[in-house]
Amino acid sequence: TQLLEQSPQFLSIQEGENLTVYCNSSSVFSSLQWYRQEPGEGPVLLVTVVTGGEVKKLKRLTFQFGDARKDSSLHITAAQPGDTGLYLCAPNTGGFKTIFGAGTRLFVKA
C-alpha cells in the first residue's frame, strides 16, 4: 500500500501572503498532477509534471517535482481569495490508475 501524504491539511491565510503545500510519498512516481477543487464542483487539473526536478509555473503558482520523483510542492505567491479551494496531489504509478491525496484545504481571506 502506497502512503501519500499532503500537508498541511488545512491552511487559512490573508490575501497577499505566500504559501507552500506539499505532497510526499515513499514511492517513486512516473508523473504527478495537481488538481484544484472548489466547493460543490469536481477537481480541475492545474498541471502535470513528469521529469524529476521539473518546475512549472502557472501565473502565481509554482509547481516542483522532486528530483527522485517521490514528492512535489506547490507554491502560491501573493494568494488571492480566488485561490481558495482544495488542492489535490495525484501521482501516477504507471498506466492509467491515478491515486489522489486527501488534499490541502486553502482558505484565503480578503
Add this chain to the structure above:
Amino acid sequence: NAGVTQTPKFRILKIGQSMTLQCTQDMNHNYMYWYRQDPGMGLKLIYYSVGAGITDKGEVPNGYNVSRSTTEDFPLRLELAAPSQTSVYFCASSYGGSNSDTQYFGPGTRLTVL
C-alpha cells in the same frame, strides 16, 4: 461541449434501496472513471472503463456495478445501499490512458444513505 454531466446532484436513499448514478461525456473520450470522495479523504477509484464494453475494478468496487454500452455513458449502480456508501461520487473521463492525460470531472452526486 457540456463536458462530463452527472445526474442526480443529490439523493437520499434508505438502507437496502438501489439506484443508478448517471454519467455522460460528450468529448468522445475512451477512458471513464468513477470515484468516491469521503470527508477529509482523497478520491478513491471505484471502477473504470477503457472503452465501450470494457470495465474493470478500481480500489473500492464492493457494493457497486458498472456497465459501458456506449462511449458516452458510464452508469454506476448501487444494488443494496448501505450507510457506508454515503459519499460524494464523481465521474471523470480522459482521452487516453497515459499517465499525463487530463481527467475531466463531472460536478458530482452527493448521496446519503439513511
